[in-house]
Amino acid sequence: MPLASPGWRITAAVTWIVAANAIVVWWLTGDLELAWLLALIIVLVASVVIGMIGAVLLAARPPAALVPVLGSLVLSPTLGVLLFVAAIRVAPHLTRSLDPPPALRAAADSLAADRDALQAEARRITGVAVEIDHPNVVYTHGRVFKKGFRLGLTRIEPTATVSFTFTAGPGRRMIFDVIRDDDGWRLRPRDAERFAAHPGITFTRAYLEQRFPGLEATFDAGWPTYYRGDTVLAILQRAGTRDDSSVAKGPAPRQHRGAATARATAADTDSMEFVVFRIGEGEELLEEVRRYSSDEITRRFSRAAATAGLGRLRSLRFVRMPNRLQDPSFGFLGELEGGPRRTAWFAAIRKGEEVEFSVAAM
Numbered sequence: 001m002p003l004a005s006p007g008w009r010i011t012a013a014v015t016w017i018v019a020a021n022a023i024v025v026w027w028l029t030g031d032l033e034l035a036w037l038l039a040l041i042i043v044l045v046a047s048v049v050i051g052m053i054g055a056v057l058l059a060a061r062p063p064a065a066l067v068p069v070l071g072s073l074v075l076s077p078t079l080g081v082l083l084f085v086a087a088i089r090v091a092p093h094l095t096r097s098l099d100p101p102p103a104l105r106a107a108a109d110s111l112a113a114d115r116d117a118l119q120a121e122a123r124r125i126t127g128v129a130v131e132i133d134h135p136n137v138v139y140t141h142g143r144v145f146k147k148g149f150r151l152g153l154t155r156i157e158p159t160a161t162v163s164f165t166f167t168a169g170p171g172r173r174m175i176f177d178v179i180r181d182d183d184g185w186r187l188r189p190r191d192a193e194r195f196a197a198h199p200g201i202t203f204t205r206a207y208l209e210q211r212f213p214g215l216e217a218t219f220d221a222g223w224p225t226y227y228r229g230d231t232v233l234a235i236l237q238r239a240g241t242r243d244d245s246s247v248a249k250g251p252a253p254r255q256h257r258g259a260a261t262a263r264a265t266a267a268d269t270d271s272m273e274f275v276v277f278r279i280g281e282g283e284e285l286l287e288e289v290r291r292y293s294s295d296e297i298t299r300r301f302s303r304a305a306a307t308a309g310l311g312r313l314r315s316l317r318f319v320r321m322p323n324r325l326q327d328p329s330f331g332f333l334g335e336l337e338g339g340p341r342r343t344a345w346f347a348a349i350r351k352g353e354e355v356e357f358s359v360a361a362m
Contacts, residue, residue, distance in 0.1 A: 013054040017072065020050040021080040023151075029087040030148030036088070039148065043080045051076030091146055098142030100158040105139065107185035108160035108178045112137045118164065118187075122174055125192050126199035128228055129285040130169030131207055135162055162187060167207035168285055170200055171225065200225035201279055211286065214239055220329060220350055230279045231289065233350040235318070235330060238271045272297060272318070276353050289353045300357035301334065301346050308359045311339020316346065331360060 024046045028039040051072035058072065112118070112135040119132045142158035160178040174195065176187035189195075202225050208217045220233040274292035279285065292300070298316070305313040314335040332346040345360035 009058050013057040013072065016057060017050055017054045017076045017079060020053075021047055021076060021083055024050075025080065025083040025087050027151050028084070028148060029091050030146040030150065031091070032088075032148040035148060040081075040084060043084045044077055047077040047080030048073060050080070094153070095143060095145040098144065098156075098158050100139045100141065100160060104158060104160050104178065107180075108137045108139070108162060111176075111178060111185065111187055112162045118162070118176075121176075121187070121189070122164075122166075122169065125174075125189055125195050126169065127196060127281060128169070128199050128201060129280060129283055130199075130201070131167045131285065132169065132174075133165045133167050133206075135164045137162055166202075167204045167210075168201065170195060170198075171202045200227060201285070202226075212236060218330075226279045228279055228281055231350065231353055232277050232279070232286075233330070233348070233355060234275050234277060236273045236275055274348060274355055276350065276355065278353070290355070292355060297348075297357075300355075301332070304346065304357050304359055305334065305336060305339075305344065308344075309339065310341060310344050310359065311336045 021043075025043060028042060032039055051074075054076060055072040115132070115135060118135055119130070122130050122132055138161045140159045140161075142156045144153055144155045147154045161175050162178060163173050163175040165173050175190045177190065179186060179188050203219065211217075215236045216239050218235045218237075226232060272294050274297060275288060276290040277286040278289050280287035298313075301316060302313040305311065314337050316335075317333045319331045319333045329347050329349040332348070334344050334346050336342055336344060347356075347358055347360040349356045349358065
């Protein structure tokens with residue numbers, strides 16, 4: 001068939017219009033969301049240009065070219081829009097899910113089972129002797145799908161992550177990606193620089209029960225976040241010694257103004273110790289710095305009462321008083337005798353690595 005013959009021109013023009021519109025529509029097809037209107041405008045403009053090129057292939061000389069030009073300008077946009085509508089309906093069916101392979105599952109389970117290695121890695125990243133909770137493995141399915149404005153299919157491989165929270169450590173979850181390199185499967189931490197720069201330490205009750213078996217530990221300032229080198233004052237009591245009644249002996253003392261609104265927890269000072277801890281960087285997260293026995297606590301508060309001219313301290317009751325004492329501190333309601341008042345507030349305030357025992361200014 002001669003190249004200048006009408007049959008060749010028609011074949012070339014139709015092939016060009018169909019193929020070019022199909023390529024443009026395929027390039028645009030995908031998860032367009034709100035960009036579908038822009039894609040439709042691109043299809044219309046591109047199909048008009050494709051039709052004009054097809055018209056040139058059909059007829060080279062006017063006025064004979066007028067009919068094929070008009071025909072191409074109608075045929076090409078119509079075909080482009082029809083292909084685009086069909087592609088939108090077909091695109092969702094191009095997506096398929098990819099299950100995590102058995103090798104990935106086996107590697108993730110094996111890495112998560114080594115709790116000691118995970119804890120050692122967490123301590124290396126944070127620089128603190130943190131304690132981790134039970135690790136958790138999460139698998140994410142992969143998928144193959146068509147993205148808009150791309151010719152090829154996009155493939156996202158299945159992934160697995162190993163994560164855990166801390167019983168004593170940062171208040172957020174530490175996550176590791178399970179990856180494979182030349183040395184085999186390994187864990188790659190996320191946000192390692194952030195954990196290293198701000199390894200704030202909080203303590204859960206599970207950790208305190210494990211760290212102080214048979215005792216109840218109460219930290220000053222409630223449950224704050226501590227950092228390396230910080231000191232913290234803790235009250236240690238035998239478990240089960242707290243109740244909601246006064247431990248004062250004899251008649252119940254007349255409460256000082258404000259005592260009725262305080263959330264009080266009675267605690268016999270005979271079962272109580274003060275311990276100042278430092279947040280350490282070695283094997284021990286809570287390094288003991290100073291310990292005050294129950295006898296020393298009573299003696300220090302009695303001295304504070306005598307110095308303030310309040311008489312003899314008869315008994316103490318440990319009281320939680322939110323927003324009434326400066327932090328870090330513990331509040332106590334004391335029963336007095338031989339002085340101008342029957343009750344007074346006392347405070348144990350941490351000053352660095354020491355504890356100041358004083359009468360609280362209420």
